[in-house]
Amino acid sequence: MSGIDKGYWYLASYPKSGNTWCRVFITELQRLAAESEAQELNLNRDIETGAIASSRHWLDDQLGVNSCDLSFAELDPLRGRAGESAWLFAEGERFHKVHDAFKSPDSRGRAVVSTAGCRGVVYILRHPEDVVVSLSHFFSWPMDRCVDYLLDPTAALVPGERQGGNQVRQHMGRWDQHVRSWADQSELPVLVIRYEDMLSKGAETFMALATFLDLPAEPELVEQALANTSIEKLKKLEEQVGGFAEKPEGCERFFRSGRTGEGAEQLSIEQRKRLAKGLAEVMERFHYEGSTSD
Amino acid sequence: MHSYTAFGLRISSDLQLPELAQDLAAATLAGAAVPEISIAEGSHHDWPAIPALSPHSTPTLAMAAADWRLELEGVGWFRAWDGTRLSWERWDDSVSNRDVRTFLVTSGIGALLIQRGALVLQGTTLVREGKAVLLLGFPASGKSTLAWCLLQQGWQLLSSEMSVVDAQGLVWPGVQQLKLWHDSAVALDLDWQQLPLVRRGLKRYALGPADLPVAADPTPLAFIYGLGRSKRANHKSEKEKPKEGLITTVEDASSSSEQELFRAWARKSEREALLKLRNHAYQPRFYRAMEQEASLFLQASQLLKRVAVNELIAPDGITTMRSALEAVDLFNPEALFREEKPLAAMEDEA
Numbered sequence: 001m002s003g004i005d006k007g008y009w010y011l012a013s014y015p016k017s018g019n020t021w022c023r024v025f026i027t028e029l030q031r032l033a034a035e036s037e038a039q040e041l042n043l044n045r046d047i048e049t050g051a052i053a054s055s056r057h058w059l060d061d062q063l064g065v066n067s068c069d070l071s072f073a074e075l076d077p078l079r080g081r082a083g084e085s086a087w088l089f090a091e092g093e094r095f096h097k098v099h100d101a102f103k104s105p106d107s108r109g110r111a112v113v114s115t116a117g118c119r120g121v122v123y124i125l126r127h128p129e130d131v132v133v134s135l136s137h138f139f140s141w142p143m144d145r146c147v148d149y150l151l152d153p154t155a156a157l158v159p160g161e162r163q164g165g166n167q168v169r170q171h172m173g174r175w176d177q178h179v180r181s182w183a184d185q186s187e188l189p190v191l192v193i194r195y196e197d198m199l200s201k202g203a204e205t206f207m208a209l210a211t212f213l214d215l216p217a218e219p220e221l222v223e224q225a226l227a228n229t230s231i232e233k234l235k236k237l238e239e240q241v242g243g244f245a246e247k248p249e250g251c252e253r254f255f256r257s258g259r260t261g262e263g264a265e266q267l268s269i270e271q272r273k274r275l276a277k278g279l280a281e282v283m284e285r286f287h288y289e290g291s292t293s294d
Numbered sequence: 295m296h297s298y299t300a301f302g303l304r305i306s307s308d309l310q311l312p313e314l315a316q317d318l319a320a321a322t323l324a325g326a327a328v329p330e331i332s333i334a335e336g337s338h339h340d341w342p343a344i345p346a347l348s349p350h351s352t353p354t355l356a357m358a359a360a361d362w363r364l365e366l367e368g369v370g371w372f373r374a375w376d377g378t379r380l381s382w383e384r385w386d387d388s389v390s391n392r393d394v395r396t397f398l399v400t401s402g403i404g405a406l407l408i409q410r411g412a413l414v415l416q417g418t419t420l421v422r423e424g425k426a427v428l429l430l431g432f433p434a435s436g437k438s439t440l441a442w443c444l445l446q447q448g449w450q451l452l453s454s455e456m457s458v459v460d461a462q463g464l465v466w467p468g469v470q471q472l473k474l475w476h477d478s479a480v481a482l483d484l485d486w487q488q489l490p491l492v493r494r495g496l497k498r499y500a501l502g503p504a505d506l507p508v509a510a511d512p513t514p515l516a517f518i519y520g521l522g523r524s525k526r527a528n529h530k531s532e533k534e535k536p537k538e539g540l541i542t543t544v545e546d547a548s549s550s551s552e553q554e555l556f557r558a559w560a561r562k563s564e565r566e567a568l569l570k571l572r573n574h575a576y577q578p579r580f581y582r583a584m585e586q587e588a589s590l591f592l593q594a595s596q597l598l599k600r601v602a603v604n605e606l607i608a609p610d611g612i613t614t615m616r617s618a619l620e621a622v623d624l625f626n627p628e629a630l631f632r633e634e635k636p637l638a639a640m641e642d643e644a
Contacts, residue, residue: 056432061577062579064401065397067433068473166432
């Protein structure tokens with residue numbers, strides 16, 4: 001049976017929230033379930049869960065034009081249609097990473113990803129204070145700039161309108177807008193998981209993930225896959241391959257600490273208060289504590 | 295009606311197409327004196343239904359063996375059929391001629407050429423000393439920026455964005471326009487405020503045949519280079535400042551000497567080279583949907599008997615690349631070969 005027949009899923013998240021960990025876990029779980037050769041996971045060879053939904057090459061193929069010739073206002077409404085064809089997704093590659101918000105200000109109220117044939121979305125979120133710290137390492141940006149970024153309603157990944165790139169512009173908006181855009185949409189079944197629960201309640205959270213994604217959900221397999229993709233293991237695997245391919249220049253290592261609570265330790269009170277004030281409603285909804293100091 | 299010659303074909307068009315050469319004395323593939331392609335405004339309501347829609351069609355592309363239709367919301371409708379006719383219709387009155395022709399001279403003519411059985415590769419071809427070099431690359435891979443730098447070194451532009459190679463290994467003059475992103479134009483010290491926009495609303499500029507040294511004759515292809523980006527450059531482009539909207543420019547990066555050099559390596563196996571050409575056919579989906587894929591493979595195989603395919607990684611940063619280019623002879627790829635294929639190279643095979 002082809003992957004097409006089985007449908008496809010999105011793994012959506014604000015950047016640095018655990019998306020890659022999920023993809024690595026899925027790959028490992030599938031590998032264990034298939035009882036393929038006993039080779040260890042190779043980060044730069046095996047993590048092919050599916051194209052990112054913002055791939056320019058993929059969109060150009062679907063649209064039949066060079067998307068560089070389209071403005072964001074023209075492209076965003078078209079992006080969701082680009083996936084309506086059932087033959088879109090390559091066999092076996094059924095878990096597509098998305099960093100876009102579900103809709104963009106340019107998408108005329110439409111989803112920027114295809115919903116036709118999509119079986120659902122796993123939305124992964126993480127404490128915004130920890131996202132700031134992780135982004136700071138990833139982009140080599142100062143903390144203050146990362147705080148601004150999470151609070152910026154126009155925040156986007158790739159590229160400015162003054163430059164091309166392998167991916168098209170991905171509008172994210174403010175962190176809380178991003179969360180709500182996915183968690184509250186009603187076009188796709190959604191499983192919301194918190195990074196913190198992936199760490200502290202791993203077996204339970206990843207069992208839910210495997211079940212939702214229609215993956216082999218035997219507890220032993222899930223636990224083994226989880227053990228094989230612990231942050232310590234991933235750090236070791238990253239060393240083995242001489243750097244994960246998704247690591248940007250200037251970023252020392254992709255899999256860094258994976259800890260929770262770094263934001264509370266490393267951000268200033270003022271920075272934490274800005275986040276808490278700007279993102280209060282969604283933080284509270286997902287049980288994230290911010291700075292309450294006056 | 296306006297008359298042009300491009301891709302070895304005579305073209306008549308009710309829209310001005312300044313991206314194409316007007317030289318009617320130029321040679322054509324079939325020696326034709328009458329237009330082989332006619333481009334005219336029409337109404338998509340008049341187009342007949344497609345009886346056997348290809349399964350490779352998409353929501354924006356309806357395709358069959360000799361019929362290709364593009365519905366581009368907000369821009370217009372386009373139809374290419376029988377390898378001879380290209381029809382267009384604006385979405386509404388806000389769509390300018392420039393908007394229409396942007397897609398006519400790329401996807402529209404590309405579809406017609408595929409219907410005619412041509413080998414159309416996604417790349418820009420430049421000429422020097424009577425020999426052509428084809429730079430293969432997906433959109434935003436840096437073809438135009440590199441081409442512009444080469445033009446400053448005495449090369450001439452033969453065909454941009456897509457290149458037609460015939461059975462004799464000749465590349466034919468095609469669309470002769472370089473599209474440069476704003477950041478490239480700035481890094482290349484161009485007076486961008488004086489440059490025409492590719493389309494209104496884009497920060498991308500179009501340099502046409504009037505602004506560039508262009509070649510008018512079909513030219514034997516000497517080398518093919520697949521343009522790659524270093525992993526480093528690729529990831530840099532994924533970072534954007536939240537407000538300024540501009541990423542750390544590629545100039546900012548400190549570079550090691552290795553990263554300041556052009557690097558190349560040969561596609562040694564025929565299979566790899568063939569795959570490279572297949573993947574860099576102009577819109578491979580058009581080939582599949584219009585049942586021309588077998589012809590594509592055949593022609594690509596024939597081409598590989600004449601021309602070697604190399605990979606080329608340009609240094610990060612336009613200024614660095616431009617200065618490194620002075621020491622590069624694209625007719626001598628071996629001089630660019632390093633000991634081994636660079637690990638950082640991004641493989642772009644789909």
